[in-house]
Amino acid sequence: MTALLKIENLSKVYDDDSREHAVIDNLSLEVEQGEFLCILGPSGCGKTTLLRCIAGFERCRGRILVDGREIAGPGTDRIMVFQDFNQLFPWLTVERNIQYALKCQGVRDRRKLADIAADVLAKVKMSGFEKHYPYQLSGGMKQRVAIAKALALKPAIILMDEPFAALDAITRNTLQQEVLAISRQEKCTIIFITHNIQEGIVLGTRLMLMQHGGRVAMDLRNPIPRPVSPSSPGYGALWDRMHAALYATQEV
Numbered sequence: 001m002t003a004l005l006k007i008e009n010l011s012k013v014y015d016d017d018s019r020e021h022a023v024i025d026n027l028s029l030e031v032e033q034g035e036f037l038c039i040l041g042p043s044g045c046g047k048t049t050l051l052r053c054i055a056g057f058e059r060c061r062g063r064i065l066v067d068g069r070e071i072a073g074p075g076t077d078r079i080m081v082f083q084d085f086n087q088l089f090p091w092l093t094v095e096r097n098i099q100y101a102l103k104c105q106g107v108r109d110r111r112k113l114a115d116i117a118a119d120v121l122a123k124v125k126m127s128g129f130e131k132h133y134p135y136q137l138s139g140g141m142k143q144r145v146a147i148a149k150a151l152a153l154k155p156a157i158i159l160m161d162e163p164f165a166a167l168d169a170i171t172r173n174t175l176q177q178e179v180l181a182i183s184r185q186e187k188c189t190i191i192f193i194t195h196n197i198q199e200g201i202v203l204g205t206r207l208m209l210m211q212h213g214g215r216v217a218m219d220l221r222n223p224i225p226r227p228v229s230p231s232s233p234g235y236g237a238l239w240d241r242m243h244a245a246l247y248a249t250q251e252v
């Protein structure tokens with residue numbers, strides 16, 4: 001079976017004031033359809049850069065293939081959800097935020113647009129907020145809408161860059177469970193960056209640890225059957241292992 005996402009020898013160098021800064025050096029990676037890949041790693045090791053390369057936002061060396069086709073830039077098959085609460089257009093209602101990219105794709109039928117918005121808002125438990133503006137929503141609600149916006153485009157891969165990092169612990173746990181439920185129902189492929197080991201173990205079917213230079217320090221299948229909780233057998237040992245490995249990468 002060919003992988004849904006195939007990254008071959010990816011390298012990314014930023015040019016800063018005529019100084020070259022190599023962030024990712026020859027990274028290769030495959031992600032299967034339906035995988036929930038959680039990526040952890042020290043600050044500045046290149047996690048966001050990797051997601052931006054996959055999203056097609058960055059010029060880079062190497063090849064990135066989705067479903068066997070090399071990407072040539074951004075596309076609605078790869079949608080990114082950010083940490084920032086301000087990723088919605090403030091002048092558009094929730095419903096219109098969700099419909100914006102669909103309209104850009106040429107969907108004009110008002111009934112269809114309304115149905116899609118209603119469907120994805122139900123999935124993120126935001127039914128009834130169609131006519132609200134972003135300023136009327138809490139941070140957690142804005143993140144739900146950002147996820148709904150991604151779902152509306154039915155992307156092959158959802159790229160999530162610490163989407164819950166700025167939320168309080170209870171909202172974060174709730175949203176984790178909801179993203180898990182969505183990933184099961186929709187059979188989505190998700191690449192999710194987090195600094196939180198608990199979040200990685202609860203969400204990921206696969207856990208990857210990046211280190212500076214964008215190298216892969218650890219890549220393992222999550223052995224704990226879902227639903228995962230801190231009382232699941234093996235949770236403590238896996239947490240300890242990830243924690244030790246994460247700290248080892250900080251020292252590199």
Ligand SMILES: Nc1ncnc2c1ncn2[C@@H]1O[C@H](COP(=O)(O)OP(=O)(O)OP(=O)(O)O)[C@@H](O)[C@H]1O
Pocket residue numbers: 014015016021023041042043044045046047048049050
């Ligand atoms: N647009 C840019 N121009 C120049 N350098 C950049 C740019 N974006 C990121 N970098 C540099 O690339 C490196 C990796 O940044 P990146 O944002 O990918 O790290 P990260 O692993 O996501 O970190 P964090 O966990 O703090 O979000 C950093 O040293 C950063 O300074």
Ligand SMILES: [Mg+2]
Pocket residue numbers: 047048049161
């Ligand atoms: Mg980052």
